[in-house]
Amino acid sequence: MNGELAPKHHILAVLVENKFGVLTRVSGLFARRGFNIVSLAVSPTEDENYSRMTIVVDADSAPLEQVTKQLNKLIPVIKIQELSPDQAVERELMLVTVKSSSEVRSQITELAAIFEARIEDVGYDAITILVAGRPEKLDAMSDLLAPFGIVEIQRTGLIALPKLGRRPARLRAVKDQPS
């Protein structure tokens, strides 16, 4: 998986009712309108009646507007915010298991330290590392680990919240706004 985000990527923070089938409705709509979801993270919010989906889409603005509007028509969708990358705190989590004989273990832990990653599990000839950060950081980490031999990799996909302290210029709540 290449985590590098294309320059035209958009982050949608979608607040939905926490009911079964909602993920299908949302993801199905993207598929029907011909959009590829780059990543998708879902979890309940502070209010358990609602879930927040962070969806990263690779699309131009004009067609994305159509998807956002269609998304808004789904009854369980409460609110959609489009977060522009420079106005949002974006983070992703990666777990990576890498081959690690005793000779190279120290090199790997050194690398982990540079990336502020944590060693989560150590086996006879492999090691599992947890790293958090922006997608580019995760890409760099996996590139540097590749020569050792990556056994398995799992990334969460991006989660994001608007930056605080000032009103984000491109933050918009589509549902609150006519047309």
Add this chain to the structure above:
Amino acid sequence: MKLTGAQALIKSLEMENTEVMFGLPGGAILPVYDPLIDSSIRHILVRHEQGAGHMAEGYAHATGRPGVAMVTSGPAATNIVTPLCDAYMDSIPLVVITGQVPYSVIGTDAFQECDTVGITMPITKHNWLITDAQDIPRVVREAFHVATTGRPGPVVVDVPKDIAMQEMDWYWPEAIDLPGYQPTTEGHPKQIKEAARLMGEAKRPIIYAGGGILKARAAAALRELAEMTGFPVVTTLMARGAFPDDHELCLGMPGMHGNYTAVTAMQESDLLIALGSRFDDRVTGKLDGFAPEAKIIHVDIDPAELGKVRRPDVALLGDCRLVIEEMIKAVRADQDKKSKKSGSRWPSIEKWRNHLRDYQERYPLVYEQFDDGPLKPQFCIDQLGALSPDDTIVASGVGQHQMWTSQRWTFNHPYTWINSGGLGTMGFAVPAAIGAKVGMPERTVWAVDGDGCFQMTAQELVTASAERIPVKIAILNNAYLGMVRQWQEMFYQERYSEVYLSPDLPDYVKWSEAMGCVGFRVDSPEDVGPTIEKANEIDDRPVVIDFRTDYREKVFPMVAAGTSNSDVIIDPDTERLRGK
């Protein structure tokens, strides 16, 4: 009060003022059919679930009330998928109840199990799988609300058999709580003012009226707006009847088979006022050549329509009727302001109107019926229109017969034209006409159908006979899948592939009689009128007329697929037949 889920469902439908429902029982829905016996709701037993769906659509089209259908699980649910998609494309309010296998066995591939909610998700406005009988009144209330408000559309309520048998405490919800569903109905005042300003500056304005006018019950408002501005009106396939065809401002239908004037008026326009229309590809032709000089005012209840196809200069989100009523006020204010300032209201568009009148004279719809020649489909439709009451409701299937009827019928009243516009569902006419007649029993209801279409859903005439629903069917029988044949003739070098159907297999008269209808056959022009008159007198059973029409006749004008509306092809005989 303790009720079973089934009783609660029927009671909830009654609470929503359901007077009639169309359906067919089966295993999973059995518990719900039991309390139906004691209900005030009339149930019409169809012969195929697709028929139930289209009847509900016809009913909704004609009455403006939501159509209700109920079928069982599995194959019954899949059989009603076509009407659901049809209603979704044409924004028809439909509430469809489907049975489902017991909740306890969902996911086990039980007998007649199918994922109805999954299958219908992309073609409904919303759907619900009931998991607790206690939810039934709330869900039914929400279902009717969602189906009928905002941009109307179909909804599905999937009811597992064990839930229908479960006990619940009856209640009727006071309010609806759908935080994610709050349609905007009132237009933005600033945008309305801006729209009026653009209208006041336009030299070649056209009102482009779509099906939303009818959904919003806005025909009277549209007429007022057109008359106060003097702006000509085109009515799309979904809006035929929304503005009277005999009105001097009416240009008729635009689009692929629209008349020359309507198509060209839009092309030459400098301002299109799109009211409840959606810039469908059948209207715009090749998009980048469509109405190149026109500014756009777009009014729609669905925010996703604004800017979907063509970016509007003024986007007006709201209910068509409410927005047009506000537009009328804004136009009046703008006209008054300008007349105070300069002594005259708005600049005259008489030159534009004359230009269009000239088109109408030069490029009329034409055909030629010889006394001894083959029967022309257009002649049959003209006779049908002339000999039937002014407020006759006409349903059609999909194809040449649909286009001829839409082109030629003089629709002077809203809700008199029922057809499948978006999905283009062959076989729509017969069941839709039955549903319309159920909703409007005092009115004459004609279905103009093709022979190909008729064979898809004709069995519902058995329903009509059994339930004493006296609809009238005119089959324009040209022995071909006519529209496909026309395309093969024009664009596939006359290589006719799988389009011949035969004029007398089946024997339509015998078939109709077997289904309890009166059947007539008409081969020659002089029999057309008298047979229609006979059919119009029959009021105790359905009537079918098998018109044997000329298979060579093509629908003109035509904008070929992928070409611009500026390249509209007119009937080659236009000049010779003009004025005839």
